[in-house]
Amino acid sequence: MPSQRPTLLQVAQRAGVSRSTASFVLAGRHVDMRISEEARQRVLRAAEELDYRPNLMARSLRTKVTKTIALVSDTIASDPYAGRAIHGSLAAAVAHGHLLFIGETEGDPVIEEKLISDLLDRQVDAFVYASMSTRYVRLPKLLRGSKVALLNCLTRAAAPAQHAVIPDEVAAGWSAAQVVVEAGHRTGIHLVGNLAEHVFAGRERVAGIREGLAQAGARPAGTIDCDWWPDPAYEAVHAALAGGLRPRVLICLNDRIALGAYQALREAGFTVPDDVSVLSFDDSDLAAWLRPPLTSIALPHYQMGWRAVELLLSPDAEPGVVRVPMPVRARASVGKPVDLT
Known part of the structure; x- marks a missing residue:
């Protein structure tokens, strides 16, 4: 049968003080209640010796704070x-x-x-x-x-x-643009993903990308529209490449899109990043698993x-x-x- 947990009264009795004094000490109110340092130490020592833990349920009923x-x-x-x-x-x-x-x-x-x-x-x-x-x-x-x-x-x-x-998705889009610009790219930059206005992350990321590119005197060359999943991304990028598109950069709106883009590029004979640079958003585990590992803007x-x-x-x-x-x-x-x- 489990032993009963020690009570506040037992702490007070061992310390030789009143129950209210022990309560004030353990609540950190010894200063405003003018409790001596010697009495405070006795209460703390008694609580430690008894392995006293406060009854949080009872305290919450008194204070209306449950932590x-x-x-x-x-x-x-x-x-x-x-x-x-x-x-x-x-x-x-x-x-x-x-x-x-x-x-x-x-x-x-x-x-x-x-x-x-x-x-x-x-x-x-x-x-x-x-x-x-x-x-x-x-x-x-x-x-x-x-x-x-x-x-x-x-x-x-x-x-x-x-x-x-x-x-901060807008700033993330701006950061993606800066990565591209600082690598030396000004043309052939394509966005990959559905830019539907109702998708909060996509809308803000694209706004940041456009703002960051514009600041460097550049702009997206076009958009490869697809849902934000590997299969539709693969199909859309595959079709664009088969139609003669020769991108220099693909900015994918998330890592799943980037996975599909990688597959389409490899199948078409393009090497990342020697032929086409690819970057993305989210920094899911997928980003580090891809080969070559994918540059991605992390969701915090x-x-x-x-x-x-x-x-x-x-x-x-x-x-x-x-x-x-x-x-x-x-x-x-x-x-x-x-x-x-």
């Missing part, structure tokens, strides 16, 4: 790559002495409502509301009035009432998760959108221009 945060996501909890955002959130929560509850809704509004309701019943202090892909969301009604940080998503409100942490999932929790727990942080930098992971897929004539 818990809930992360509610659509699918990032089960995605091995975007799951790094959970690792970042968890690390920040632990660093601040909080527990992190994690729940996934699979995008089902009924499951989401039930999950949030259950978490509210458990009196969590704050919520991280997360999305797998960067997009605009409508905050669930149940979360209105709660302390919330949006992770990888944002609302359309002109004056945000919550913190929102997203990747871990840093975003950490930042969301930091903002939640910072009493002075003003609500607003925080854009987290996306670093360039330079590898071997970008080379200097070659004469294709």
Whole structure:
């Protein structure tokens, strides 16, 4: 039969002080309550000898603070790559002495409502509301009035009432353009991927690419349209090459597109980067596995998760959108221009 955990009263009795004095010492209030250093040391020593741990449930009932945060996501909890955002959130929560509850809704509004309701019943202090892909969301009604940080998503409100942490996709596009320009490329630069306006990441990446190229006096030579997956990317690039296209650079809108582009280029007899330079976005594991390894602009999932929790727990942080930098992971897929004539 497990032994009972020591109580605050037992700590006080061993230290020879009142229960309230022991409580004030262990709560760090010995200064404002004018408790002597000698008494404080006796309480701390008694707590250590008894291996005393405070009853957090009882404390939360008194203070209405549970030191818990809930992360509610659509699918990032089960995605091995975007799951790094959970690792970042968890690390920040632990660093601040909080527990992190994690729940996934699979995008089902009924499951989401039930999950949030259950978490509210458990009196969590704050919520991280997360999305797998960067997009605009409508905050669930149940979360209105709660302390919330949006992770990888944002609302359309002109004056945000919550913190929102997203990747800086525009700056990432600009960085991709700079990689190309600094390698010496000014012409033959093609974008690969569907540029649909409703895709947040694609829209912002392309805006950054165009801005970065324009600053260097260059611009994209064209677009190879395809869905953001290897098979359609392979088919689209294969068809473009078969039709006579001779690109110098392919800027793929994500790593999966780059995989398809690699296959089409190799099949057509082109070598990366000697004949065609290729770079991409996301820096998934795929980027380092490709041969040659793919230069990619990394999604900072871990840093975003950490930042969301930091903002939640910072009493002075003003609500607003925080854009987290996306670093360039330079590898071997970008080379200097070659004469294709």
